[in-house]
Amino acid sequence: MKHVLAISALIFCLGIFLASFISVPFWLIYVLGVAFLLIAFSSIKNQAIFNTALFFLILILGAVYFANSLILPSCHISNIKYRTGAPCTIRGVIINQPQLATGKTAFILAAKQVQSNNLNRTCCGNILVSLKTRKNLRYGEELILEGSPDKNSSKGYSAYLSRQGIDLVLGVKNEAFIVRLDRNRGFLLKKSAFLLKQKIEKIFSQYLTPASAGILEAMVLGKKDNVPRLIYDSMVKTGTVHILVVSGFNTGLVSFIFLLFLKLLRLPRRARFVIVIPILLFYCLMTGASNPVMRATIMAMFFIAAHLIKREPDIYNSIALAALFILILNPRQLFDAGFQLSFASVLAIICLYPRLRRFCGAGKLQHSLLRYPVEACLVSFSAWIGTMGFIAFYFKTFSPITVIANIFVVPMATLITLCGFSLVLASLIFPPAVPFFANSIELAAAALIKCSTIMANLPYACFYL
Amino acid sequence: MFGLTKDERMVILFLLSVALAGAGADFLAKIYSPSKTVAGFTQEIGKVDLNKADKSLLMSVPGIGEKLAQRIIEYRDREKGFCRVEELKNIKGITGYRFEKIKDFLKAR
Numbered sequence: 275m276k277h278v279l280a281i282s283a284l285i286f287c288l289g290i291f292l293a294s295f296i297s298v299p300f301w302l303i304y305v306l307g308v309a310f311l312l313i314a315f316s317s318i319k320n321q322a323i324f325n326t327a328l329f330f331l332i333l334i335l336g337a338v339y340f341a342n343s344l345i346l347p348s349c350h351i352s353n354i355k356y357r358t359g360a361p362c363t364i365r366g367v368i369i370n371q372p373q374l375a376t377g378k379t380a381f382i383l384a385a386k387q388v389q390s391n392n393l394n395r396t397c398c399g400n401i402l403v404s405l406k407t408r409k410n411l412r413y414g415e416e417l418i419l420e421g422s423p424d425k426n427s428s429k430g431y432s433a434y435l436s437r438q439g440i441d442l443v444l445g446v447k448n449e450a451f452i453v454r455l456d457r458n459r460g461f462l463l464k465k466s467a468f469l470l471k472q473k474i475e476k477i478f479s480q481y482l483t484p485a486s487a488g489i490l491e492a493m494v495l496g497k498k499d500n501v502p503r504l505i506y507d508s509m510v511k512t513g514t515v516h517i518l519v520v521s522g523f524n525t526g527l528v529s530f531i532f533l534l535f536l537k538l539l540r541l542p543r544r545a546r547f548v549i550v551i552p553i554l555l556f557y558c559l560m561t562g563a564s565n566p567v568m569r570a571t572i573m574a575m576f577f578i579a580a581h582l583i584k585r586e587p588d589i590y591n592s593i594a595l596a597a598l599f600i601l602i603l604n605p606r607q608l609f610d611a612g613f614q615l616s617f618a619s620v621l622a623i624i625c626l627y628p629r630l631r632r633f634c635g636a637g638k639l640q641h642s643l644l645r646y647p648v649e650a651c652l653v654s655f656s657a658w659i660g661t662m663g664f665i666a667f668y669f670k671t672f673s674p675i676t677v678i679a680n681i682f683v684v685p686m687a688t689l690i691t692l693c694g695f696s697l698v699l700a701s702l703i704f705p706p707a708v709p710f711f712a713n714s715i716e717l718a719a720a721a722l723i724k725c726s727t728i729m730a731n732l733p734y735a736c737f738y739l
Numbered sequence: 740m741f742g743l744t745k746d747e748r749m750v751i752l753f754l755l756s757v758a759l760a761g762a763g764a765d766f767l768a769k770i771y772s773p774s775k776t777v778a779g780f781t782q783e784i785g786k787v788d789l790n791k792a793d794k795s796l797l798m799s800v801p802g803i804g805e806k807l808a809q810r811i812i813e814y815r816d817r818e819k820g821f822c823r824v825e826e827l828k829n830i831k832g833i834t835g836y837r838f839e840k841i842k843d844f845l846k847a848r
Contacts, residue, residue, distance in 0.1 A: 347772040396775045450787040
């Protein structure tokens with residue numbers, strides 16, 4: 275059987291989906307799982323019984339992981355009772371890169387101790403801290419802070435945060451309510467990734483105008499905070515906002531650039547692949563390891579590993595492995611819009627594009643100048659078909675302009691991203707070359723903004739459902 | 740449906756056993772992770788550091804306005820910092836009454 279992983283991932287997802295509807299105690303599902311495991315072991319020589327037992331075992335495993343993800347330890351921060359309006363003091367470590375917005379700093383704190391209602395206790399769990407001033411904090415800093423639990427978040431936002439493993443939002447008045455203890459907690463690799471990210475942000479803001487730097491930061495580093503609102507809205511309307519998210523497209527470009535660079539150094543093929551794997555992992559960490567970039571990194575590593583052991587890579591198995599990896603870590607991601615959109619678009623491209631290409635006879639076109647636009651149009655159309663339902667459901671919009679907009683926007687985004695990476699390399703290796711890349715980015719970014727705005731303002735470009 | 744060889748079946752069952760055991764262990768770890776009472780960890784939280792605070796942060800203290808915050812910063816720059824909160828009394832506009840009102844919100848480290 276060629277697609278064993280793909281089938282297993284589908285059954286695992288089905289288990290999670292069913293468990294989200296049925297409320298059964300964890301131990302009961304677990305006992306069922308053990309029973310099917312024993313049946314599978316005892317019928318290892320009988321293919322029919324083994325396959326049935328294996329099907330139910332994977333299904334139940336999905337349910338077990340989902341049920342387990344809903345159980346919070348008794349010391350969890352969300353289980354602690356707070357007096358309404360009374361502040362609580364928390365000691366913990368910052369586990370992401372703090373985001374600075376106008377007059378605000380937001381970060382995630384892994385709580386260790388809590389002081390509330392005159393009681394000091396050990397605790398666990400992640401808290402989203404919203405500090406009402408700008409403060410330069412870093413990943414890995416240990417802090418003591420005092421704030422009030424925010425109970426005013428909307429139901430949808432709370433559910434979204436809960437899926438991300440955050441069960442409490444804490445508002446901190448100003449920096450006087452924060453005491454910095456130790457700045458050297460956290461993983462060294464992650465810390466270095468965030469330091470490099472900051473350095474790259476500095477390079478972008480040094481050589482580019484704010485609008486271009488904002489767009490480039492989103493495309494290369496996955497940081498959308500500095501993208502001008504008007505540009506962002508026009509991209510949402512035209513369905514091209516995916517270029518502002520770090521995804522498989524960016525991971526592919528990173529692999530391409532480094533493989534090309536290593537090829538120029540005349541390194542053997544195997545060595546090039548071995549070097550690119552840690553680079554991709556580092557890039558994944560640097561961009562915050564969101565679902566799309568994690569999926570793309572795992573898929574890329576799967577392909578590279580297949581090449582290294584001289585096996586034919588199977589794209590369905592690679593995408594299934596990525597899904598299983600994300601879902602085993604956090605089964606609730608199955609219900610996350612980002613997860614669904616990322617996997618739906620890739621699956622649609624994998625399944626639909628080759629059929630559409632055959633149907634339209636795009637492969638028979640002799641001239642590459644004609645073939646490439648047709649193929650690009652078909653890829654964009656496949657992704658649009660795959661994500662249309664999810665976009666209509668979550669964002670209540672329908673954009674018929676998406677396919678055409680992507681044909682123009684994606685090449686420009688590719689050029690901007692390539693020039694962005696080149697700008698970073700040039701600023702480190704050969705600074706006199708920087709203006710050439712900076713000017714190209716400015717030009718392409720201006721064209722991208724113009725194109726996106728014109729498309730968004732066309733009649734019937736976007737419908738609100 | 741899966742079409743696996745006997746060796747592949749063994750490997751898959753081993754992996755699934757590990758996954759199932761891992762979920763069980765994680766569940767038990769969650770159940771037996773009681774919250775322990777510990778000693779209080781801070782007394783200084785919420786206090787504005789006179790040696791580090793900028794004007795807006797000083798103004799967040801009830802009883803300190805824009806002019807007084809400016810005078811505190813000027814004094815800090817002139818005297819190269821505060822050693823004790825009591826030094827605030829040397830600043831024009833900070834009377835004994837006002838000092839009593841603001842001293843609990845401030846610290847000098």
